[in-house]
Amino acid sequence: MGTPGNLKRVVVVLGMGRSGTSTIARSLAAIGVDLGQDLLAASFDNPKGFWEDNQSREINDALLAAMGQAWHTLFFSPDMELTHPSTVALHHRAVDHITQTFGSSRVWGFKDPRTVRVLPFWLNVFQSLDLTPSFVIAVRNPLSVADSLASRDGFAKEKSLLLWLCHTLAALVVPHTYDRVVVDYDGFLEKPYASLMRVASQLNLPPPVPDDEFFTAFVDQRLRHTRYHIADLLGHPLVMPLIRQAYTLAIDLAYDRMSVEAEEVRHQVDELCRELLALKPVLDYINELETRCDTLQGRLRDGEHAWAMLREALAKSEAEREVGTEINNRLQVELKQREEDNDAVNHRLRMAESEVEAERRLASGLRDQILAYERSTSWRLTAPVRSVVDKVVKPRRKP
Secondary structure, eight states: OOOOTTOOEEEEEEOOTTSSHHHHHHHHGGGTOBOOSOBOOOBTTBTTOOOOBHHHHHHHHHHHHHTTOOTTOOOOOTTOOOOOTHHHHHHHHHHHHHHHHHTTOSEEEEEOTTGGGGHHHHHHHHHHTTOEEEEEEEEOOHHHHHHHHHHHHOOOHHHHHHHHHHHHHHHHTSOTTSEEEEEEHHHHHHSHHHHHHHHHHHTTOOOOOTTOHIIIIIOOGGGOOOOOOHHHHTTOTTOOHHHHHHHHHHHHHHTTSSOTTOHHHHHHHHHHHHHHHTTHHHHHHHHHHHHHHHHHHHHHHHHHHHHHHHHHHHHHHHHHHHHHHHHHHHHHHHHHHHHHHHHHHHHHHHHHHHHHHHHHHHHHHHHHHHHHHHTSHHHHHTHHHHHHHHHHHGGGSOO
């Protein structure tokens, strides 16, 4: 499959994350490399942008997932073959993306720290498109990388140092048939123009102009929060000899004290790779322990979530109980008031009944007195007098 238009070359930035790959990728735009427009957005840990093509990044994620791995899995397999069935579809996706997005570009490039872990896949894609790849290998002191990952991801420094070793050797083992240039991130920030001139020269790309926006506005010493030197690695309790040797070699290549084409360099890289491959059982065991730890942490998070829900339900129940208690208290007060009112009514009723009874007894007594009087001798003797009075009085009453 041929490449449409003028697209003949691709420049790939390789290296461990937190090694300045974003800054170095951005610098390529100043020497004529098209990085595309669909880029991963900036974030708190990379405020000036990652300069990663979203499609390429998604493809790398899918490739790693197909292998049951993540970007931070400890593994090293420079000769691996990606045989998972999904890689066929991903291959077509990558070819279509490059053709449609960069088909009219003379040189395009992309950066993603995951790329070095699946590089055989991309080499096959480049071959399908008749693209000639070149590689910029970003290197940074592993202690700086470990500090950055500890701050951002909470990784143990021992793990970060091993990740640095796996990524760096995977980048250095790129076939010598391709153009490669190693760049020290710390040195790049110190002398960005001279460093980019060196990259352009070794990769046969146009030289940058001094007033390019990359130099005047983008590159910034404050992008780097820590800086270590080779001497800091010597005797460091967490830095194994293999890491010191790999970093020393990479720095020699970055400052052209050795050539990436030298036979001696190839021998050194091969020896370092053999030593790292010998650590595979250890790396596998660390990965297994991390998987178990992640599982336990997941269960712990689930337990904490369930406990939080129980606490929330308990708090809700307590709130409802308090509301119920308050209502019950109000009802008790109202009931007591009603009972007091009822007692008062009953008291008044009893008082009224007593008064009625007294009046009834008084009336009964009066009736008895009247009856007794009417039966008396005096009442009978005065009957004629009452009759005469009635006759005299009655005519005087008004009709």
